Amino acid sequence: MKSYTPTNLPAWEAKGLLRHTPPESVPITFRLSSLGARMGAQSLDIFITYGGALLIIMALATLGGLSWEGLTAFYALLSFFIRIPYYALSELVWNGRTLGKRIAGIRVISLDGRRLTPHQIVARNLMKEVEVFLPIATLFGAANLSLWPGLILATWMIATLLVPIINRLNQRIGDMVAGTVVVETPRPQLLPDLSARAATRGYEFRAEHLDIYGRFELQTLETILRNPPTSPEARKRVSEVAQTIRRRIRYDEDLPPAREWDFLLEFYRQQREYLESRNLFGDERQNKFHTAETNKG
Amino acid sequence: MTASVSAPATPNPAAPASSVDQIRSARFRAEREAGWQRLDALIGKAESNGTRALGYDEALELASLYRQAMNALSVARAISMDKALLTYLDALCARAYLVVYAPQESLRGLFIRLITHGIPQAARRSGAPLLIGFVALLLGMLLGAVLYAQDHSWFYTFVPGGLADGRTPDASTQYLRSTLFDGGQESGDGLGSFATFLFSHNTQVAILTFALGVFVTMPSFVLTFYNGLVLGAFWKMFAEKGLAYELTGWLSIHGVTEMAAICIACAGGAQLGLAVLLPGDETRRAALQRRGRDAVKLMILAGLMLVCAAILEGFFRQTVQSTEARLAIGWGIGAAWIAWLTLSGHEPGHESARETGTGGARA
Numbered sequence: 112m113k114s115y116t117p118t119n120l121p122a123w124e125a126k127g128l129l130r131h132t133p134p135e136s137v138p139i140t141f142r143l144s145s146l147g148a149r150m151g152a153q154s155l156d157i158f159i160t161y162g163g164a165l166l167i168i169m170a171l172a173t174l175g176g177l178s179w180e181g182l183t184a185f186y187a188l189l190s191f192f193i194r195i196p197y198y199a200l201s202e203l204v205w206n207g208r209t210l211g212k213r214i215a216g217i218r219v220i221s222l223d224g225r226r227l228t229p230h231q232i233v234a235r236n237l238m239k240e241v242e243v244f245l246p247i248a249t250l251f252g253a254a255n256l257s258l259w260p261g262l263i264l265a266t267w268m269i270a271t272l273l274v275p276i277i278n279r280l281n282q283r284i285g286d287m288v289a290g291t292v293v294v295e296t297p298r299p300q301l302l303p304d305l306s307a308r309a310a311t312r313g314y315e316f317r318a319e320h321l322d323i324y325g326r327f328e329l330q331t332l333e334t335i336l337r338n339p340p341t342s343p344e345a346r347k348r349v350s351e352v353a354q355t356i357r358r359r360i361r362y363d364e365d366l367p368p369a370r371e372w373d374f375l376l377e378f379y380r381q382q383r384e385y386l387e388s389r390n391l392f393g394d395e396r397q398n399k400f401h402t403a404e405t406n407k408g
Numbered sequence: 409m410t411a412s413v414s415a416p417a418t419p420n421p422a423a424p425a426s427s428v429d430q431i432r433s434a435r436f437r438a439e440r441e442a443g444w445q446r447l448d449a450l451i452g453k454a455e456s457n458g459t460r461a462l463g464y465d466e467a468l469e470l471a472s473l474y475r476q477a478m479n480a481l482s483v484a485r486a487i488s489m490d491k492a493l494l495t496y497l498d499a500l501c502a503r504a505y506l507v508v509y510a511p512q513e514s515l516r517g518l519f520i521r522l523i524t525h526g527i528p529q530a531a532r533r534s535g536a537p538l539l540i541g542f543v544a545l546l547l548g549m550l551l552g553a554v555l556y557a558q559d560h561s562w563f564y565t566f567v568p569g570g571l572a573d574g575r576t577p578d579a580s581t582q583y584l585r586s587t588l589f590d591g592g593q594e595s596g597d598g599l600g601s602f603a604t605f606l607f608s609h610n611t612q613v614a615i616l617t618f619a620l621g622v623f624v625t626m627p628s629f630v631l632t633f634y635n636g637l638v639l640g641a642f643w644k645m646f647a648e649k650g651l652a653y654e655l656t657g658w659l660s661i662h663g664v665t666e667m668a669a670i671c672i673a674c675a676g677g678a679q680l681g682l683a684v685l686l687p688g689d690e691t692r693r694a695a696l697q698r699r700g701r702d703a704v705k706l707m708i709l710a711g712l713m714l715v716c717a718a719i720l721e722g723f724f725r726q727t728v729q730s731t732e733a734r735l736a737i738g739w740g741i742g743a744a745w746i747a748w749l750t751l752s753g754h755e756p757g758h759e760s761a762r763e764t765g766t767g768g769a770r771a
């Protein structure tokens with residue numbers, strides 16, 4: 112399937128990412144949900160559903176009116192509807208999110224890039240019965256198992272648990288049957304453009320200065336510039352970065368400590384402009400080793 | 409969504425005055441930023457209040473802005489090295505995608521479509537798995553009856569103590585008859601019996617039967633077969649006391665539906681198992697996904713049938729006391745299931761396409 116192909120983002124970014132191709136065929140990136148978040152969401156869901164059912168039962172019991180048998184029967188009925196129907200309906204209504212998933216900030220998406228179909232939702236939640244509820248139920252009843260059935264059950268449970276850990280997309284068996292994957296809910300955050308902030312600070316870099324670095328170094332510098340130093344140690348690190356860059360690009364002017372930040376901002380702006388225009392001409396410079404690569408090829 | 413993809417982004421009037429000095433990618437961003445923020449606001453509204461909260465104009469705007477943002481993402485990947493911008497656009501587009509491509513069917517429409525088309529078509533497509541399911545049960549019944557006839561102690565091996573409820577080979581004919589007709593010691597009130605039944609034994613068996621099918625069909629087959637064993641031994645026990653006709657009536661009123669539900673759940677499991685066992689030319693994952701469509705519908709069918717069986721058992725079994733009426737109700741409802749599954753949801757002209765198509769209706 113197309114959407115499985117690993118992202119062609121640089122290797123240092125590709126881990127835990129899913130390149131997803133919607134019908135507009137511009138790939139977008141989702142971050143795969145961590146297993147911890149999924150486990151947390153599942154526990155929350157169990158807690159919410161069974162806790163809610165218990166609360167209702169307790170309310171009914173204090174109000175009176177129902178006999179003990181009536182209460183247990185009612186509880187059994189409730190627990191039937193809070194298993195598969197709860198998960199399927201909530202994922203259907205909230206587009207791939209149960210209450211627990213909403214709190215954990217994760218959601219289910221379809222791997223084929225289309226919308227999540229009801230079939231997929233029902234399928235992945237039906238399989239939840241063997242993958243989640245059955246192991247839990249057997250754990251509670253495990254005390255009166257003899258050795259061999261116990262061992263077989265244990266291996267089977269461990270195997271089921273290992274499936275999402277082993278495969279690349281962290282899919283449960285239910286996810287595989289349904290063709291779905293659990294990702295983090297994207298949270299867009301627009302940061303100011305650094306290049307707009309740094310106009311005319313009086314540094315002029317020539318092509319030989321800007322030929323050294325590539326995209327990776329530029330974006331690392333961007334990360335540094337987005338966190339202005341507050342402590343003396345951080346200021347010292349920034350100063351180290353500025354002096355290293357100055358030495359590396361053989362920029363011959365003196366760089367007093369007070370102007371290092373301005374120097375970095377201005378260097379970022381001009382380096383970006385330079386790299387972007389080189390990139391438009393087909394000269395893709397992934398990192399500072401680009402000269403070695405062009406010499407080789 | 410009819411908005412044109414190439415609609416140009418309106419230049420941002422609030423762009424800084426120094427835009428002449430800005431580098432190309434910064435200008436690109438300044439021109440489109442207002443549109444992105446508007447998209448963000450629309451998404452926020454749709455996410456918190458549902459897509460229905462958007463007006464007609466807003467929905468149109470959302471579709472158009474979504475495509476513009478996608479377009480901008482594609483261009484930005486080519487021209488910009490601003491990591492913050494790329495990350496933002498990526499996340500914005502992903503978030504907008506999740507709103508634009510949300511399930512749009514209403515729950516009611518879904519349910520009706522499932523009843524009228526989805527389930528009957530799935531059942532008609534799954535001949536072989538259904539055969540596996542029913543054969544498992546029948547073989548089990550046969551073996552159960554034969555073994556019981558040879559040696560009564562088999563009964564204790566097959567039937568768990570809780571299920572037998574005093575109805576053992578040592579019980580008197582009188583007692584056995586009373587369990588069939590008086591309601592015996594079973595809890596009289598309809599709801600209690602209904603609910604305990606729902607949650608007890610058979611729902612669990614059905615779900616297990618289905619879900620375990622993925623482990624190459626065997627567990628499903630074994631579980632259904634075992635159900636047949638219990639039933640067979642039970643039937644033979646009553647038959648030897650001369651109560652075969654009465655027991656058949658007692659079982660039929662809900663059992664026709666209930667046992668069929670378990671067989672159908674087994675068929676659903678068999679669909680999954682067959683996909684793993686005999687994937688044909690596809691990969692196993694693809695086969696699982698394709699066959700999973702029908703399997704899930706079979707399971708929903710089994711669930712519906714179990715609920716019906718529970719209502720029958722809870723409310724009618726002890727109130728309808730004549731064996732003839734029990735037989736008539738039980739098999740009548742069985743015939744109704746068959747009629748529904750064979751007659752409903754025919755779409756002339758589509759049938760042949762569906763047979764070969766990958767997955768059929770996505771209802």
